[in-house]
Amino acid sequence: MAAKRVTMKDVARASGVSASTVSFVLNDAPGQTIPDATRERVRRAAAELGYVPHGLARALREGSSRIVVLNVARLPRDGVALAGFIGGLSDELAEHGHTLLVRYRDAPDDADPVLAAISPRAVLDLDRVYFDDEPELADGGWVDGLAAHTAVQLRHLVGAGHRSIAFALRGDERLSRLGALRFDYARDAAAEAGLPALVPVAVGHPAAAHDRDALAALLAEHPEITAVAGVDDEAAMRVLAAARALGLAVPDRLAVIGFDETPFAELAEPPLTTVRIDTAAFGRRAARELLGLPAATDDRGSASLAATVIRRESA
Template sequence: MTAHRPPAASATRPARITMQDVARAAQVSQTAVSLVLNQRAGANIPPETRARIQAVAAQLGYRPNAMARALRQGNSSLLGLVTDEIATTPFAGDIVRGAQQAAWQQGRILTLVNTDHQSALEQEALSALLQHQIEAYLLASMAHRSLQLPALLRGHPVVLVNASSDDPTLPSVVPDELRGGREATEHLLALGHRRIGLIDNLDDSVAATLRVTGYQQALRQAGLAVDPTLMVKLSGWQEAGFAGALALLQQPRRPSALFCLNDRAAMGALDAARELGLRVPEQLSIIGFDNQELIAAHLRPRLTTMQLPHYEMGAWGVRALLCPEPDGVRQARLHCPLVRRESVQPPGPDFG
């Protein structure tokens, strides 16, 4: 008769080492192991016993049960990041990367949920995260916009990323769109451009309003009037940039430079310039906004643009969750730096 043998442990999934295993190997009580490995203050454990427990735990490869600890303590080492579509686009994915890196540096793990703009899915996701004792939450938006705090998260630590709120007590971080629009225009002005066209293809968004205001501020500060005939507003992406550039560049006194409110509009503007036989940047300068790497760095000529601080916003959000009011700021606006490439230069002799 063949003796019954227990099944061998899977080579790919070893059995979990428990505190009981550590206690047996170290020849101490499970209570002593729990006190040492959970770093309980005031535990009266002799130093030599404490050292032996720690050595045995390391040798066996013991790992604490994070979920069990979370249930005991009422929280976990997990941070929740709930987004509308950031996780499915390479454009704003640096928000996730920045948040993940900052969380890791603080000994936390980031849990990501992408809702695809579905409110029902957001409610379901938040309920699941709350059941898993998530410590704190980032609510991140693909586009800079105003958000209302979901009712389920009231009373929990929350930071808005690339979004703001009417609630002054709710921490948030957004790009400084106003300054970005102003500095993009100032860069063109500093090179000598005076007729600067603007292509707005961002509908009535927070970002568009602030970028346009920055453009107007820079013109006025340079002593120039804001000329409505140099501003076009169209819905769409590349096609809006193309149509807007055609309209501006076929005026009797065409602009020497175009400020496009995002890089996809700038791509369309470059196509329009080629169709009209204008060389960029020799006869026309074009500057964009966002620094979408898959676009801006691969156009010909490569696009000068303003960098959206996605990585920095994600990292700031995590720091604000774990260290309230980093740098003494509750509502942060982060700088959008200029990325210089080859699509901008001083105006040609036709504009001297």
């Protein structure tokens, strides 16, 4: 039986720090006031455990063509985030004479006849990143990845004075893995802020009355909750609709914030506060890393990788 791969959480437990601290140390994240002794303890624990991180731009093969294959097999195909990433990746590759081929089916490997036929320059397995048992470093994690963006969402609510927060998940099988990741990250961010444990609530049933009943049950059991963070904008807008059906004042009784800004967020009632992520910039960064190019220093540089809160009336 193969030995279980050492994860970043193993390093965190061994060094007595949080997973986010391990992420900052192993990524050499700038602007962090982590004591040298803590950094050394983390690095020593990682070395002793044999921790080996992996990166997003991992080429499964080095072919002769100027084609790059992106695998997104199990990821939701209709989301704003994925579309932005694909667009940025494609545009940056095109600027350097490469073509992107997106694969939506099974994960490719070196024996794949399609890969053998086109001999791609590289294969980026984005699906593997988020379905792996440790995505925190592969996508930037607590530095500028999904974990960090989730922390931005939670910090907005904490900054507004909310101490008891629920997390709205959608009952969509395609979102189950990313939803579970986002909830784990939100729970860690809440714990770091000294908040009580987040309470999950499921929305997304075809019948709107189901969402209304779910929110009513949540607040009946946890009347102390004053805010809800949505796994995405759709979940947040469903909470808004349920709150309206229950006659709850938003944001006075219940603040609501979405995630991964959609074009419809500002049309919600009230307009939805949400988190904007420039996923196209992540696509461009991945392309440059893959091609061995230095990081961009213009307006497409690393600064655009930070998530920002789009403040509207709901939170």
